[in-house]
Amino acid sequence: MQMSNKVKVIPCSGIGKVFGLVAREAALKTVVELCPEKAETVCLAYIVTGDEEVKAKMKDSGCITVDGCPKMCASKNVSLAGGIVVDEIKVLDTVKDHKGKKFGSPTELSDDGYLVVEEIAARIETRINEIA
Amino acid sequence: MAILKVGILSCSGEECLGGTISRLATRKVLEEMKMVDTVTLCLPLYNAGGKEERNFASVFPTISVDGCDKLCAKRSTEKYSGRINGSIDVSKIIGNENALNTKIIRNNDLKEEHYRMVDEVAGEIVKAISDLEPNSYAGKTFRGCGCGD
Ligand code: SF4
Ligand code: SF4
Numbered sequence: 444m445q446m447s448n449k450v451k452v453i454p455c456s457g458i459g460k461v462f463g464l465v466a467r468e469a470a471l472k473t474v475v476e477l478c479p480e481k482a483e484t485v486c487l488a489y490i491v492t493g494d495e496e497v498k499a500k501m502k503d504s505g506c507i508t509v510d511g512c513p514k515m516c517a518s519k520n521v522s523l524a525g526g527i528v529v530d531e532i533k534v535l536d537t538v539k540d541h542k543g544k545k546f547g548s549p550t551e552l553s554d555d556g557y558l559v560v561e562e563i564a565a566r567i568e569t570r571i572n573e574i575a
Numbered sequence: 576m577a578i579l580k581v582g583i584l585s586c587s588g589e590e591c592l593g594g595t596i597s598r599l600a601t602r603k604v605l606e607e608m609k610m611v612d613t614v615t616l617c618l619p620l621y622n623a624g625g626k627e628e629r630n631f632a633s634v635f636p637t638i639s640v641d642g643c644d645k646l647c648a649k650r651s652t653e654k655y656s657g658r659i660n661g662s663i664d665v666s667k668i669i670g671n672e673n674a675l676n677t678k679i680i681r682n683n684d685l686k687e688e689h690y691r692m693v694d695e696v697a698g699e700i701v702k703a704i705s706d707l708e709p710n711s712y713a714g715k716t717f718r719g720c721g722c723g724d
Contacts, residue, residue: 456587457617458598464682467589471681486588488647491622516619523623550602551682 449483450575451501451526452567454509455517456487461546462511462534465556469534469563470509477568481575482507487517490524501526505574507567510534530570537562579611581704582635584618586648592689593642593665593674595682600665600696601640604704607697611704622651632656638703640696641665643674661703668696 454470457463474484489497506526508517511534518531537559538546546556585601588594605613614635621628631637632652638661639649649662666674669692679685 454589455617455619456589456598457619458585458587458601458615459617463617467587468681468683471589475678475681475684484589486586486590486594486642486645486647488586488588488594488618488622488651489590489645491619492645492647492650494645514620514623516617516623519623520619550599550606557683 447483447500448504449481450478450529450571451504451506451521452482452484452509452571453487453490453506453517453521453526454484455511455515457511457516457549459549460511461549461552461556462538464511464549464552465534465538465546465559465563466509466511466517466532468552468557468560469532469567472560472564473567473571477564478571478575482567482571487520490526491520493524498525503527505529507532507570509563509567529574530567532563532567534559534563537566580635581611581613581707582631582637583613583615583640583700584621584632584637584648584652585615585640586618586642588642588647589680590677591642591674592676592679593669595642595680595685596669596674596689596692596696597640597642597648597663597665599682599693600700603693603697604700608701608704613704618648618651621655629655632658636660636707638662638700640700643671660707663696663699663703665692665696668692668699 547553
């Protein structure tokens, strides 16, 4: 099996919070649109299964995790699976600068929600370019 | 009358369209289902969580919703809670070719045809809920983080 040495960008995709969706959309913007040659994602739920295929994929991989709340599920699960977390992005750090805005729902983001997505994705892109 | 509460755990996979559909169909049922109270938990929180989170599926009758036949949500639930009351494999409903599409994953990339898939999968989740044994959801409480409460 050929292993990719792309940076893994892994969001929590939390289903109950709007910031879980922000994390997901930001990570996906990075891997689909901004840096598809240097970065990819791996399903977080697959990572935790511990299947041999995904274990091999994660082993010694540089990962950027994106989490929607202080529980930091993506970061914790990636570390448990043997990935090397080179940066932990916290959606709340970016949201602080947008006080009073409405970001949408865990189902669909508003325009302000997508603004935060853009900012976080740009930050992830910068990190990827530094390390890859 | 006892409140009927059902847990739905979606894989929300990030690599393919099936994961996105699993997430959106689950959200649709959580938001729109009126007959039964539905509740969810972020799957990664469940996986990384403590005893209380992992108790989720023993407290609520739980249905897993997975984007592809790797069935990550189903397997995690069985691993930590020991049982699952129903499971949905999105790829069986929308076809493997659609489920494993790695180009269309973001909400903004979805077209009408994809929202029809969401509706179809949500319909299957509702069917799975209506197949549950009625005595499986009476009078139970759960104090773990519902991630969104
Ligand atoms: S970090 Fe928070 S929002 Fe994300 S999956 Fe965990 S509990 Fe949910
Ligand atoms: S079931 Fe498939 S789509 Fe869902 S997390 Fe697992 S590998 Fe990803």
